[in-house]
Amino acid sequence: MLKILIAEDDFASRKFLSRFLSEYGECDIVVDGMETIDAYMLSLKENKPYDLICLDIMMPKVDGVKVLKAIRDLETQRGLEAEKCAKIIMVTALGETDLVKSAFEYGCDAYASKPIDTKKFVEVMEKLKLI
Numbered sequence: 001m002l003k004i005l006i007a008e009d010d011f012a013s014r015k016f017l018s019r020f021l022s023e024y025g026e027c028d029i030v031v032d033g034m035e036t037i038d039a040y041m042l043s044l045k046e047n048k049p050y051d052l053i054c055l056d057i058m059m060p061k062v063d064g065v066k067v068l069k070a071i072r073d074l075e076t077q078r079g080l081e082a083e084k085c086a087k088i089i090m091v092t093a094l095g096e097t098d099l100v101k102s103a104f105e106y107g108c109d110a111y112a113s114k115p116i117d118t119k120k121f122v123e124v125m126e127k128l129k130l131i
Contacts, residue, residue: 001025002051007036033062069106087128
């Protein structure tokens with residue numbers, strides 16, 4: 001079973017992702033960038049890091065790209081090997097191509113556009129060797 005963090009401020013998207021991903025693992029849900037960083041740090045402290053983080057690009061307090069950068073910086077500081085790092089899939093609304101580009105520069109593993117195509121999402125999870 002995967003340990004999954006869903007970071008999404010939109011209720012409907014959050015509920016959908018949670019329902020869809022719960023068959024692959026245990027899902028924790030956060031609603032803004034600060035909560036995402038807190039949940040991630042707690043998972044490291046408990047020595048139970050996330051396997052997959054679904055990160056919405058546009059979130060209150062701290063946007064998804066900044067959260068992504070913070071997570072990758074924490075992984076580097078802790079000297080985590082690449083295969084031990086969380087797989088991060090950015091979730092985007094249409095027209096956020098510049099943000100997606102910077103997300104890849106900061107080390108996201110993939111992105112999914114809303115509305116989420118579950119078949120494509122599963123293919124991405126397979127490609128990332130999560131399932």
